[in-house]
Amino acid sequence: MHPPAKPRPITRIQREKQDLILEAALEVFSLHGFRGATIDQIAEVAGMSKPNLLYYFPRKEEIHRRLMGELLVTWLAPLREMDENGDPFSEIRSYIRRKLEMARDFPRESRLFANEMLQGAPRIIEMIEVDLKNLVDEKAKVLLTWMDQGKLTRTDPYHLIFSIWATTQHYADFDVQVRAVLGPGRGGEGRFEDAARYLEQLFMFGLTPKTRA
Amino acid sequence: MHPPAKPRPITRIQREKQDLILEAALEVFSLHGFRGATIDQIAEVAGMSKPNLLYYFPRKEEIHRRLMGELLVTWLAPLREMDENGDPFSEIRSYIRRKLEMARDFPRESRLFANEMLQGAPRIIEMIEVDLKNLVDEKAKVLLTWMDQGKLTRTDPYHLIFSIWATTQHYADFDVQVRAVLGPGRGGEGRFEDAARYLEQLFMFGLTPKTRA
DNA sequence: GTCTATAATGTGATAGAC
């Protein structure tokens, strides 16, 4: 009946400005959370006027939604890569390494996620309950299989994943504290190397079956 | 010269109202961070009018400052209790247990702290750099001594403390996610028991010297 | 000492100019 909806052309300037806004919003939302962030501040960081920003994203929530949608995909990628057919120890070890690298290279994304969690995840609870839960269930099953085969110490696979999340993301979310405690000497760029070494030791020894020790 | 400053009498009603406000502020700040929290909301939770609240705390920042000051003391208590003269393993084990109990019993305090960290700790950076750092330095030395004595696997004491913080606080700060992933079955009150068992296993095996294994 | 009316500013959103 109707002619196909004219695919509204996305101009180059539209794409560019949207990217500018999302980049600025990531900066501000990750620091102050959804309610603490102001459109004004986002606009300033993006280098445009507040009303101009609102032309591209008519609502503050739209910006946040877009950000969270893109985030969860990249955020879960490291876990998704954990391969059932690989060697359990090297799979877990590289999962930890990838996750720590994300904390190092994308701390704002980590803080954005943490902020949403702290607030009770009101805007992404559905994604958490479906996409994230499904992925974790799947990988927990893989871990259990490895344990059944005696390749891994028998332990709770869910809490294992939680502890990997917690320890790695800590270096992004609590970065100020980490650097303050380590001081100028050991709080520099080397802190991620130290963390990597420590975490590998913590998890590997904790996971090594007694038959292997 | 001057007569001693008249110790302005703190009436019962003053104390009561201040406690009400601080209780409400904890609730709101822990969910939305400093900027995301509004006096209006705090007043509503506290059951009083906004201007009335501002009579007892003339500035929003005053409320937050008071909250943070009290927080850091109780927050570091578990670590402070770690006793140099005790048995390394039971000391660490009970430290982890105490910390996990705090996450269970005082999740709002945990989230309040996390919120401040995410924002770069602008209002408590000094306390972090002095009080917290000093305590951690002191306890790191204790851990190192234990390692020197061969009672503990040699590892980085700072990152060990970080990982205990991260894994335990995770159950308060990311509670929504934990419960969503565990589902109704294992996400109930038992989740803290499971976490305690898992964490003990993780850290103990990771810390057990090979000569003991 | 206790509390409220009201000011001053900040904030999200829109109607309309270019």
Added chain:
DNA sequence: GTCTATCACATTATAGAC
């Protein structure tokens, strides 16, 4: 299609009533 002047309301804070 792109952008800005402006509105309605929320928010912090104060001056002044009880």
